[in-house]
Amino acid sequence: MYLKALEIQGFKSFPDKTVLNFGEDITAIVGPNGSGKSNISDAIRWVMGEQSSKSLRGVKMEDVIFGGTETRNQMGFAQVTLVLDNTEHIFPSMEETEVAVTRRYYRSGESEYYINKQSVRLRDVNELFMDTGMGREGYSIIGQGRIDEILSQKSGDRREIFEEAAGISRFRYRKEETERKLERTEENLMRINDKIAELELQVEPLRAQAETAKQYLIYRDELRLLEISVWLENLETLKTNAIKLDTDLSLAREELKKANADLEALYAASEQFSARIHENDIAQEEKRAQLSELDAQVKEQESAVAVLQTGIAHNEENIARVEEELRSQSDRVGSMDAQIAQQRARIEELERSKNEVETALSELLKQAEELSKNAGEAASEAETLRAREALALSAAADSRAEVAALRSTLSEMDERESAIAAEQESGEAQLSETRKSAAENRKALESAQEEADAIRNIIAGHTMKMQGRIEREKETGEQHVSLTMEMNNLDSRIRLLGEMEKEYEGFNxxxxxxxxxxxxxxxxxxxxxxxxxxxxxxxxxxxxxxxxxxxxxxxxxxxxxxxxxxxxxxxxxxxxxxxxxxxxxxxxxxxxxxxxxxxxxxxxxxxxxxxxxxxxxxxxxxxxxxxxxxxxxxxxxxxxxxxxxxxxxxxxxxxxxxxxxxxxxxxxxxxxGILSRAGELRELTARRGSLAEKLDLAAKAAEDAKRELAKARYELEVAQGQQRAAEDAVLKLQGDKNHYDLLLSSLRERLESLDTERETIARRRGEVKRVAEEKEALVLSQEKEAGELRAQAEKSLSGQSELLRSTSRLGDEIAEKKSVLAGYAAERETTEKSLASLEGLRAQMQGDEQSRRALIEQYRAASEQSQREIGTHETEIAALSGKMTEKRAELEALSKAKLALEAERSQSDRRGRELNENVLNVERSVSKLEQKRATSAMEEQQILDKLWENYELSHSAAQEQRIELESVAKASRRIGELKRAISGLGAVNVGAIEEFERVNTRYTYLTTQRDDVEKAKGELVGVIDSITSEMTVIFKEQFALIRESFQETFLELFGGGKATLELEDENDVLSCGIEIKVQPPGKALKTITLLSGGEKAFVAIALYFAILKVHPTPFCVMDEIEAALDEPNVVRVANYMRRITSKTQFIVITHRRGTMEAADVLYGVTMQERGVSKVLTINMNDMAKELNIKE
CATH class of the missing domain: 3.30.70.1620 (Alpha-Beta Plaits)
Structure with missing residues (x-):
């Protein structure tokens, strides 16, 4: 048997399907670090059932699935298939010559296992490899992790390898399975004992309760028959009495029906009277509303007329006032024109006088010049003195003339001050009067503005009110529409349900x-x-x-x-x-x-x-x-x-x-849905009645909202008319205010001008007075100088006295003329300034006159317009008054009709009270009969209810169980006796009879079951003892063989030295640790933990080879176990593998040259694409032949 092939897809770095075929010799897997070599050994370990993600070099099992790269998406599953040759039937349970074990894992966490494409459990896979050395805990896959376990300081960690090699793994598995069964058996036995103890507490009490219940059932059955028979006897008596009551009640009800019909007819007539009275009230209310509306219109027209008349009177007052102002101003203008003419005449007169004086002065200056020539012959000093004297006298004359002019100016200033004072007094009086008129105008304007503001506030209120009415009208309209739609939907649903009810839909x-x-x-x-x-x-x-x-x-x-x-x-x-x-x-x-x-x-x-x-x-x-x-x-x-x-x-x-x-x-x-449908139909019908009322109210509300909106619009229009009238009054008063403001401004400016002129005169008076005094002092000085010069000249020219006198006289005349000219010039200047001031004031007053005349025309036009509007309003008032008279007559007629209707309704109400009293009497009679009948029916029903409640029997079913009674009284006595007997039994548990049978049966069953479980427990203990004994014998034998093999393998690999294996506790061979002691050539005997790193790895490899020698595994995967060895030892390991390939197939993941040279086939693992492993194959034997041919 050997490993024929390995198929990998989606496992770690192998996203693509990769197949590795192996021969029976040595296969080496090589490649750079990180290329994915060890992923191959992980794949073999994983497919054989490894469940530890840590052992697979991951954090979680999902990490074994290819996680994707920059160019490839992650895969959804990982799958590995291991193909084994089974020609030697190393797997006894498998008849096939080839066994394929497959494991598939999804990202969702689901795992699948297959053996020869048949789905199996993980347990089946584990059992397949058990005791073959190829299991999860076997020694067919040897990596650095396995080497670490051998080298671990905890000798107990090594046991798994030795147990697998000794072939007791299967026995240990059976023992553990039997121990788990024993544990479950003991748990079951404990539960059974608990249940038996609980039932033992119930059996005897239930036995007593069951006996009591059986006696109770005997009493109950007899009581049942007696009660049924007595109740039926009583029921027949009640039914006989009920027949007469039904006849009497039927006659009374007929009488009540007739009385109610008469009363209903009377009520209907009374309702007609009420409806007519209501209609009359509505008509009266409408007439009153119309009268109120007409009265409001009349008052509105009268108010408008009063406002217009007030405006006309005010306009006439304003015209009279302005005309008076014009007359007063005309007088002032006439006085002012006279002053202007006087000032102009004075200026012309001064010009003529100045020309005459200038002509005379010119002649005197010529004479003075002639005298100066004649004096040339006099002595030089005398001439000079005389000339200087003449000049001094001339200067003194000029100064004297200036003093005279200044005194004249002072006199004119006094006159002007007097005129200004008089003009200021007049202006102050006019200003006071104007201020009074302006104040009255301002007060009237403020009142008018307040009235206009009040009306604006009223309009704002009406506007808000109307907006509210608009919203209300919209809201009620929408509500009416909404309710109408809801009513339509409700009617449709009611029709549908009604049709379903009519067709009995839902019934069978x-x-x-x-x-x-x-x-x-x-x-x-x-x-x-x-x-x-x-x-x-x-x-x-x-x-x-x-x-x-x-x-x-x-x-x-x-x-x-x-x-x-x-x-x-x-x-x-x-x-x-x-x-x-x-x-x-x-x-x-x-x-x-x-x-x-x-x-x-x-x-x-x-x-x-x-x-x-x-x-x-x-x-x-x-x-x-x-x-x-x-x-x-x-x-x-x-x-x-x-x-x-x-x-x-x-x-x-x-x-x-x-x-x-x-x-x-x-x-x-x-x-x-039959019941639900019927309920829904009733509910919807009730809702429709309520909705109909809401719809009527909504329609009325919508109509009221429209009426209120129309009323609000009318009130707003009336207020807007009042606003226009108020604003017109404000505009007129504002015009008057502007006029008064202009007049007051003009008067204030004139008075300010007069004040300024008066202040200027006051300032000039002081200046002129000072200059006049200075000039007078200068005249005295100049005259004194002239006298001194004259004395000197007379002294020098005593002979020329006549000439001096002539010169003196001439000088005096020249000085006098210059003084007169200076006075003329000063007076003219003052007069011209006064003239300019008067002419400016005259022009201003002319402008005021034009403004006042235009204002008068404006007042007259407004009065004429108001008079025309008054005529229109009076016509409207007359028409409205006529309508009011008609409406009052109609209202009076309606009031009389209402009185007549109320009298008829009162008579109908009296008749109704009489009929109602009769109905009440008949109803009392019916009520008494119904009460008697109800009592009888209730008693009948009580008997029927008792039959059903106590025995669930209908009347007819009860008749079948009825028995003949000697008498009802005797039967009743027996019923009492039975009830007392039942009561004497106390609380009866009828279910105790059945419960006792159930509990007793259960108790018997559990007691039998407990005996069976105790027997099974003894059998399991015996099986465990037998397995333990067999495991001990086998392990001792196999351990001795492995120890002997280890000594030989160590000697062969190390080239000398000693090695042995020892059990830490000979009395506990199945649980104790295993100690490895070695003595490399030339060194002392020591435990494996004291060796160097390379020696430890070499010892571990020697131990694995020893195990393979005793119990060869079909194949062995070695993952870089020789990495810590030096090159000679690598060659020794490779040669040893070569010698035992006849019994074990080797697949070696390596970096070492010596191992590669010993291999028959090389698989190279590379990452040409980042994160994706690829496999290349080289057959070393073929390569050697090819190289020999080339040589």
Whole structure:
């Protein structure tokens, strides 16, 4: 046997399918580090069942799948197939000559194992290789990890290799399997003993309870027959009395029906009166609204007229005021024109006087010049002195003239100040009057603006109100549309459900056949299916449907004969089968045990949770009277146990606890939605009535919203008209304000100009006065100088006195003329300035006059327009007043008609009270009879309820169990005795009879089973002892052989020395550690842990070869185990492998040359593509032959 081939796909660095074929000799696998050589040995280890990802040099098992590269996607699975030659049948269980073991692993974590393409378990793979040396723990794959185990300081780590080599792995596996069975057997025995102990506590008490229960059943059966018979006797008596009550009640009801009809007719007439009065009220309200609207319009027109008249009066006042201002201004302009003319005449006069003085001065200057020539002959000093004297006198004359002019200016300033004071007084008075008028105007303007603002606020309120009305109108309109659509959808759904009800959709064929025949009058007495005769709320719908089950389609008929006819019809028409419930025979009794109502989770009796006509009371109590509805299953179980499963229980979600203890539950499958459909139809019909009311209210709300919107629009338009009038008033007053502002500004500017002029005069007066005083002082100085010069000249020229006198006189005249000219010039300057000021004020006043006249025209035009509008409004008022008169007359007529209607209704109400009293009397009579009949019916029903509640018997079924009684009294006494006897038994557990049988049977079974398990336990202990003994013998024998082989192999490989294997504990050969002691040539005997690294590896290889020699494995994979050896030792290992290839096939992963040279075939592993391993093959024998040929 040998390894024929290895197929790898998707495993680690081999994404592509790679097949390695092996011969029976030595195969070497070489390649650079990282190329994937060791992945081949990992693949062999993995396919043989290795489960440790760490042993496969990974973190998790998923790491064995090709993870992808930059150019290749990752793969979804890894698969390795190992093909072995089995011609020698080393695998006894396999008849085939070739065995292929396959392992496939997916990224999802799923693993698959195959032997010869047949799916197997991992356990099957392990068992296949067990004791062959090729298993997971075998020695067919030797890598650095295996070398480390041999070299480990823990001698116990080496045992697995020796056990596999000794061939006891299979025995150890059987022993471990038997020990696990023994452990499970002991656990089972413990559980059985616990159960037996528990049952022993129950058997005897249950035996006593069962005996009591049997006595109870005897009493109960006798009590049942007696109670049924007594109740039926009482029931017949009640029915006889009920016949007379029914006759009396029928007559009373007829009388009540007639009285009610009379009262209804009277009520209808009274409602007609009320409707007419209501219509009259509506008409009166409309007339009042119209009158109110007309009155508002009249007031609005009158208000407009009042506003216009006020505007006209105000305009006339303004015209009078402005005309008065014009007259006052005209007077001031006339006075001002006179002043201007006077100033201009004065300027012309000054010009003429100046020209005359200038002409006279020119003549005097010529004379002075002539005198100067005549004086030339005088002495030089005298001339000079005279000339200087003349000049001094001339200068003094000039100064005197200037002083005169300045004094004249001061006089004119005084006159101007007086004129300014008078003008300021007049201006202040006019300013005060104007301010008063402006203040009145401002007050009126503020009032008008406040009114306009108030109206704007009103408009804002109306706008918001109208916006709200628009939103309301939109909202109510949308709501009306929405409700209309909802009503349409509801009507469609009701029609659909109605048609389904009419066609009895969801009911079985038999029900449809019977109901359709009943509608065609082919059958009589058919009331309908149970589902159509009751109402149930949503909360209880599931519980009731489950409780009724197929009973929903039971058909209620009046008598047994009606049911018989319907059954005959179904037979004739092949219409199927149906269950019929005759009203005349079906009776039922509701559960009357009040204790159940106090239980937690109790909802109610099923028959009380549905609504139905009292006529069907027997039907529904028969179907549901002894069914209790509870909240949930836990509550139901508790209640069922407490009442000994005496009645049926249904939970709200449809789970059922039946009488006797059985339970039914799971998902809910309703009976074609029959009950739900009927409930939905009733609910939708009720909703339609409510929706119709909402729709009427929505329509009324929409109409009211439209009416309110129209009213809001009208109010807004009225307010907007008032706003326009207010804004016109504001505009007019604003124009008056502008006028007053302009006039006040003009007056203030004039007064400020006068103040400025007055201040200027005051400043100039001081200056002029100072200059005049300076000039006067200069005149005195100049005259003094002239006198001194004259004295000097007279002294020098005493003979020329006449000449001096003439010169003196001439000088005086020249000085006088210059002084006059200076005065003229100063006065003219002052006069021209005053003239310019007067002319500017005159032009300003002319502009004010034009503005005032334009304002007068504006006021007059506004008054004329207002007068025309007043005429229009008065016409409208007259028309509105006429309409109001008509409406008042109509309202008066409506009031009279209402009084007449109310009188008629009052008379009808009195008659109604009389008829109502009569109806009440008749109703009291009917009520008494109904009460008596109800009491009788209730007593009958109580008897029927007791029959059903206590024994689940209908009236007809009870009749079958009725017995003859000597007397009701005697039977009643016996019933009392039986009840006391039952009471004396105490709490009775009827289920104890069945429970005792069950528990006793279980106890007997478990006791037998315990004996069997104890026997099996003894057998397993014996098997374990036998396996242990056999394993000990085999291991000792094989260990001795391996030790001997190791001594020989060590001597052969090392070329000398000694080696031995020792058990650490001879008394525990199956568990103790194994010690390896060696003595290399030339060294002392020592344990393997004291050797060098190379020596340790060489010793481990020698041990493996020793094991292979004793128990050869078909193939052996060595993964770089010689890496730590020097070259001579590598050659020794290779030569030794060559010698034993006849018994073992070697596949060696190596880097060493000596190993490669010993190989017959070389597989080269490379990574031409990054991350992807490729395999190349070289047959060394063929290569050698080829080289020899070439040589």
């Amino acid at each position: 064929k038999a029900v449809r056949t019977v109901m359709q025949a009943s509608e065609r009058k082919a059958l009589r007495g058919v009331r309908g299916p149970v589902a159509n005769l009751m109402k149930v709320g949503k909360k209880y719908a599931v519980a009731i449907e489950i409780a009724l089950g197929a009973g929903l389609q039971n058909i209620v008929v009046e008598r047994e004969e009606d049911a018989k006819s319907a059954i005959q019809l179904l037979k004739q028409r092949d219409g199927g089968r149906a269950t019929f419930l005759p009203l005349s025979s079906i009776r039922g009794e509701a559960l009357r045990d009040a204790r159940v109502q106090n239980e937690y989770g109790y909802v109610g009796l099923a028959s009380e949770l549905v609504e139905y006509d009292r006529e069907y009371d027997g039907i529904f109590k028969n179907l549901l009277g002894r069914t209790v509805v509870v909240e949930d299953l836990d509550c139901g179980i508790t209640i069922s146990r407490r009442f000994s499963n005496a009645f049926r229980i249904v939970t709200l979600d449809g789970q059922v606890l039946n009488r006797g203890g059985s339970m039914t539950g799971g998902s809910i499958s309703r009976s074609a």
